Amino acid sequence: MNAPSTALRAGRDPYHMGHVPATGEPEYTGHGGGGPAPKRIVVGYGFWIFILSDVILFSAFFATYTVLIHARNGGPGPRELFDLHNTVQETACLLLSSFTCGMASLAVGRRNLLWTEITLALTGLLGVTFLMLEIHEFLGLVARGAGPTHSAFLTAFFSLVGCHGVHVSAGLLWLGTMMAQFPAKGFKETIRHRYLCFSLFWHALDIIWIGIFTVVYLIGFLTP
Amino acid sequence: MSSNPDDFELGSHVGEDHVAGQPPPDTAHPTLRTELRGYLIGLALAALLTAASFWALSEHVIYGPGIVMALIVFGLAQVGVHLVFFLHLTTSPDNTNNALALAFGVLIVSLIFFGSIWVMYHLNGNMIPASAFTQMRGG
Numbered sequence: 001m002n003a004p005s006t007a008l009r010a011g012r013d014p015y016h017m018g019h020v021p022a023t024g025e026p027e028y029t030g031h032g033g034g035g036p037a038p039k040r041i042v043v044g045y046g047f048w049i050f051i052l053s054d055v056i057l058f059s060a061f062f063a064t065y066t067v068l069i070h071a072r073n074g075g076p077g078p079r080e081l082f083d084l085h086n087t088v089q090e091t092a093c094l095l096l097s098s099f100t101c102g103m104a105s106l107a108v109g110r111r112n113l114l115w116t117e118i119t120l121a122l123t124g125l126l127g128v129t130f131l132m133l134e135i136h137e138f139l140g141l142v143a144r145g146a147g148p149t150h151s152a153f154l155t156a157f158f159s160l161v162g163c164h165g166v167h168v169s170a171g172l173l174w175l176g177t178m179m180a181q182f183p184a185k186g187f188k189e190t191i192r193h194r195y196l197c198f199s200l201f202w203h204a205l206d207i208i209w210i211g212i213f214t215v216v217y218l219i220g221f222l223t224p
Numbered sequence: 225m226s227s228n229p230d231d232f233e234l235g236s237h238v239g240e241d242h243v244a245g246q247p248p249p250d251t252a253h254p255t256l257r258t259e260l261r262g263y264l265i266g267l268a269l270a271a272l273l274t275a276a277s278f279w280a281l282s283e284h285v286i287y288g289p290g291i292v293m294a295l296i297v298f299g300l301a302q303v304g305v306h307l308v309f310f311l312h313l314t315t316s317p318d319n320t321n322n323a324l325a326l327a328f329g330v331l332i333v334s335l336i337f338f339g340s341i342w343v344m345y346h347l348n349g350n351m352i353p354a355s356a357f358t359q360m361r362g363g
Contacts, residue, residue, distance in 0.1 A: 207303055218277055
């Protein structure tokens, strides 16, 4: 140990953990030993907990869909109902919007208003396209008589995919708010923290969609 | 950790990226080029895994009963890609709490998802078939 003096060492290492470098922060920073974390870390952590609770909500819908996939009340199943070309387009829209959201994060980190607005607008456009494709699919199913009231399987399908769609709509509302707040309020700390939460939310929605296109559409398509 | 509030790099970072157990280096601000490269790698990997999922289903290159397992593997891999390249979840000290929360979330999600399927499968298996039920009533 290269501690400069016993007195200093006793002051900086009250529990004798023995991790005190001669200069700089102790090694246990981030493990609860280095004092309060920066606000950005705390904000990100809090919102991360919310996202995980949201994922747990979705897991119940996923379980419901998987359990009820055969409960069709004599009606059509996934293979008759789903158009995978539509699913490919929806997936591409959401993946690209997740990427442009990352680009917006880079622009926000550099306080570049023009690029922030451009990349956020692209993100929003891709999100709206996704929602349009989904609404078009839902309306098509209802028009064919395969609405959510027809069977337990269809109720589970509309609940799960619809719940994700509602989340995307809420995300779009939030995105519009951010596009208005950056020019109006500037790149203030609070606004950037708000944007951090939005980007976490938007990326998380894409992760949920990975589960949906895998479990609902692809594995559903394989289920006789 | 010096945390000048006017001095942080946002990105979409859940936490800060640096080597575990060490303070961030002086050049803590990554350049646009390195950050952009991270997102591009993430996009390419995610697109590749998505294409692999749809390809595994449409082409009959994988042994039939194995397709479901392949789809699950591709899906989980893509979730990992998103967590690392888009959400910037790392093993750095600032991210320890995030990673622990994620681990707990994964535990709960697995319990709900696989637990429901397991219970409901056996519940269906132990039910008296409808035909036997009518026979019992009739006899």
